[in-house]
Amino acid sequence: MSDLKLLLKTALEGALHSYMLPQDLKLEVSIQETPSDKPGDYGSAVAFQLAKALRSNPVQIAKDLAEKISLPVGISRAEAVGPYLNFFVDAAAFVQDVVSSRHTAPPQGQKVIIEHSSVNPNKEWHVGHIRGALIGDALARMYRASGYSVEVQNYIDDTGRQAAESQFAVRHYSAIWDKTTKFDHWLGSLYVQLHKDFDLKNKEIKASLEPQIAAVIHQLENGELRPEIERVVKAQLETAASLGIEYDLLTWESDVVHAGLVEQALAMFADRLESPTEGKYAGAKGVDLSPFVAGLEEPFKVLVRGNGTFVYETKDIAYHYWKFGLFEGLKFQKFSDQLEKPLYTTAPSGELHPDGHSFAHGDRVINVIDSRQGLAQIVVKAGLFLVGDGSYAKYHHHLANETVLLEGQTMSGRKGITVSADQVIAEAQSRALALTPESLEAREAVASVIGLGALKFAFLKASPERQIDFRWDNALALQGDTAPVAQYAHARARKIGRDGSSRGFDAAPDWDAIGGLELDLMKTVAKYPDVLALCLRDHSPHPMCSYALELAGAFNGYYNHKDASGKSDTNIMHSPAGLREARLAVVARVAYAIEEALEVLGIDAPDEM
RNA sequence: GCGCCCGUAGCUCAGCCGGAUAGAGCGCAGAGCUUCUAACUCUGUGGCCACAGGUUCGAGUCCUGUCGGGCGCACCA
Numbered sequence A: 001m002s003d004l005k006l007l008l009k010t011a012l013e014g015a016l017h018s019y020m021l022p023q024d025l026k027l028e029v030s031i032q033e034t035p036s037d038k039p040g041d042y043g044s045a046v047a048f049q050l051a052k053a054l055r056s057n058p059v060q061i062a063k064d065l066a067e068k069i070s071l072p073v074g075i076s077r078a079e080a081v082g083p084y085l086n087f088f089v090d091a092a093a094f095v096q097d098v099v100s101s102r103h104t105a106p107p108q109g110q111k112v113i114i115e116h117s118s119v120n121p122n123k124e125w126h127v128g129h130i131r132g133a134l135i136g137d138a139l140a141r142m143y144r145a146s147g148y149s150v151e152v153q154n155y156i157d158d159t160g161r162q163a164a165e166s167q168f169a170v171r172h173y174s175a176i177w178d179k180t181t182k183f184d185h186w187l188g189s190l191y192v193q194l195h196k197d198f199d200l201k202n203k204e205i206k207a208s209l210e211p212q213i214a215a216v217i218h219q220l221e222n223g224e225l226r227p228e229i230e231r232v233v234k235a236q237l238e239t240a241a242s243l244g245i246e247y248d249l250l251t252w253e254s255d256v257v258h259a260g261l262v263e264q265a266l267a268m269f270a271d272r273l274e275s276p277t278e279g280k281y282a283g284a285k286g287v288d289l290s291p292f293v294a295g296l297e298e299p300f301k302v303l304v305r306g307n308g309t310f311v312y313e314t315k316d317i318a319y320h321y322w323k324f325g326l327f328e329g330l331k332f333q334k335f336s337d338q339l340e341k342p343l344y345t346t347a348p349s350g351e352l353h354p355d356g357h358s359f360a361h362g363d364r365v366i367n368v369i370d371s372r373q374g375l376a377q378i379v380v381k382a383g384l385f386l387v388g389d390g391s392y393a394k395y396h397h398h399l400a401n402e403t404v405l406l407e408g409q410t411m412s413g414r415k416g417i418t419v420s421a422d423q424v425i426a427e428a429q430s431r432a433l434a435l436t437p438e439s440l441e442a443r444e445a446v447a448s449v450i451g452l453g454a455l456k457f458a459f460l461k462a463s464p465e466r467q468i469d470f471r472w473d474n475a476l477a478l479q480g481d482t483a484p485v486a487q488y489a490h491a492r493a494r495k496i497g498r499d500g501s502s503r504g505f506d507a508a509p510d511w512d513a514i515g516g517l518e519l520d521l522m523k524t525v526a527k528y529p530d531v532l533a534l535c536l537r538d539h540s541p542h543p544m545c546s547y548a549l550e551l552a553g554a555f556n557g558y559y560n561h562k563d564a565s566g567k568s569d570t571n572i573m574h575s576p577a578g579l580r581e582a583r584l585a586v587v588a589r590v591a592y593a594i595e596e597a598l599e600v601l602g603i604d605a606p607d608e609m
Numbered sequence B: 001g002c003g004c005c006c007g008u009a010g011c012u013c014a015g016c017c018g019g020a021u022a023g024a025g026c027g028c029a030g031a032g033c034u035u036c037u038a039a040c041u042c043u044g045u046g047g048c049c050a051c052a053g054g055u056u057c058g059a060g061u062c063c064u065g066u067c068g069g070g071c072g073c074a075c076c077a
Helices: A003-016 A046-054 A058-068 A091-099 A127-145 A161-172 A183-197 A203-222 A226-242 A253-258 A261-268 A312-323 A371-385 A391-395 A421-435 A443-460 A483-502 A516-525 A528-538 A542-559 A579-599
Strands: A042-044 A075-081 A084-089 A111-115 A149-156 A249-252 A285-288 A300-304 A332-337 A342-346 A364-370 A396-401 A404-406 A468-470
Touching: A003 A042, A003 A046, A003 A058, A003 A075, A003 A084, A046 A058, A046 A084, A058 A075, A058 A084, A084 A091, A091 A516, A091 A579, A111 A127, A127 A149, A127 A364, A127 A396, A127 A404, A127 A421, A127 A443, A127 A468, A127 A528, A161 A183, A161 A203, A161 A226, A183 A226, A203 A253, A226 A421, A249 A253, A253 A261, A253 A312, A261 A312, A300 A312, A312 A371, A364 A371, A371 A391, A371 A396, A391 A396, A421 A443, A443 A483, A443 A542, A483 A542, A483 A579, A516 A542, A516 A579, A528 A542, A528 A579, A542 A579
Parallel strands: A111 A149, A111 A364, A149 A249, A249 A342, A364 A396, A404 A468
Antiparallel strands: A042 A084, A075 A084, A285 A300, A332 A342
16 A cells, blocks of 8 residues: 555656756655644655755745646645645545555565574573574564565584583583483583683683693584584574574584585685785785775784684685575585474585475575674675675675663673573563463463563664663563553454454445544554565664554554543444444454564564453 | 764653654653453653764754764684
8 A cells, every 4th residue: 555655656756747857856756644733644845856946936836736746546635735745645545445455565586594593502592692583583574574585594603612612511510411401501501610610711721721622622523512512502492482483494514614615615716815924824814804894903814724724704704605505515404393384404414405495595695693793794795795796795784783781781691691581581471471361261372472572572672783771671561662562452453353243243334434533543554565665674673663563552542532522432333334344444454454563573463462 | 093883851762765843662740441451542741862063945864073882803703
């Protein structure tokens, strides 16, 4: 239905042709909703732009335009309001049209690869990890809703220092999993213990442990400890699953390395690789980053160490070449079943197309990774500039979400200043349960959906580039700017639908009987495609959060609306036949709109609560 | 030092490619359920949009600078 705005734009552009305008004049014709206290439903400020070129005043131009424009279907009239040109929609036709339409996006024929989560496999998820995972998950849903093919990847850094330290800790303390603590929590506590017992920032202490840790890294690189890492990953995936987050593929760093992808990648820009023969970088190989980023103390970025091993970013470059389909080489197999779809993993002994699935070959790549990885992501982008015509870099986007503070403090896994994701999820659900009526069937399930909704919404409603502070009472609030408010409006609307059906109301809807209140509601509903497009453009789900609340607020306002004497004038059950059915259709459409908005945020909307 | 992000109401934040009187929630003061769910709604309160210049018919929004806060600048990952 946002087609209407498009139709208006076209009509307005058509009207502009009747003016003698300079060839080089670039006009931005935009159609916007009028402020609520202004006449009309949509308006344009285009007269301001014309005023200068025509040496006339915008008020006169707006008047003139109002007469010249030929109105599209669905618009009843145009009127100049000062310098603005405003349009009035044909309420009956508009409402009927919105009520009977559902947003469906045509296939875009493009594949988007979204990488998110990518939590080091050495400890449990903490609240900070939730943020990027939720943003990535919501974005994946939004791209799907917009007609893109989406592949969500979770990168497992199984050869890194952190994974090694945790595995070393197990050995050092001769620890054996008690099977009662969740495995990732158990492992994480050993990691914290290790850092408590050894100050690994201290050079001497670090050096004394180094041979043993290096030995672990060696084993990790050989894949000897893969089952151990898999146990952590599985435990972490349980956390993701409880948040309703699913992936398509786990990409293991060790697989990227073993498949020879890094060598292939390096070979593709071998001519750009520098090998200093003297100075501190003698023996190493790398690239000059200065064309890509200013202000580095050392613009030379080592990609291959003097000892021939690869730094992390080099593996990441190779991974991204693979994501874009510059080469094959990885093999896959099924990892587990998720609720919605199977999860695959890279695996040395896997197949190229397990169960007929194909991976990678993305047209666009979006990495939801916190802002501290900004430089590493620039290195990846630089790597992408170095191959082909350099255009791959354009389709790589680092969605840099800011970090999460905990009650004003910087979190630290090593120091143990964290709150685990699992703990927060459990608390959110129990707080919701306390507010959920005992009479409700499936009370616990509903409370769980509400608690999770509140939690997710708290993370998603802030724009990603803003640092947020996790505070229990804000994050788990169930009133105010929260998901439960939207869920509540939805449940309320569904209840009206149920009441309507059970009473057997089935008169023909009388669309001419509906008024401005219903029109406003449907105008809000009609915005959905624009909001979705905005979220994709800005790579952020947060406008959808505002929109879900806007829908809920609009509906709640409608529901509670009173006439001048203070009596409800929107009670649906008591409305005259005809208007009643039209209103039922409007309410059902609003319920669907809320459900749809929450759905792309990864939040469920219960039918009652 | 250099780079990235942030600075809007007492607090937490929206503000879409510049457009009509800057909006929510929380808080505070009040009002509304014998009628479809009060996790709601309505009214009031509260702003030098960090500061200073610039561009523009028009700037919270764009540009430059300054000041505050966060993060990053390894042959770690």
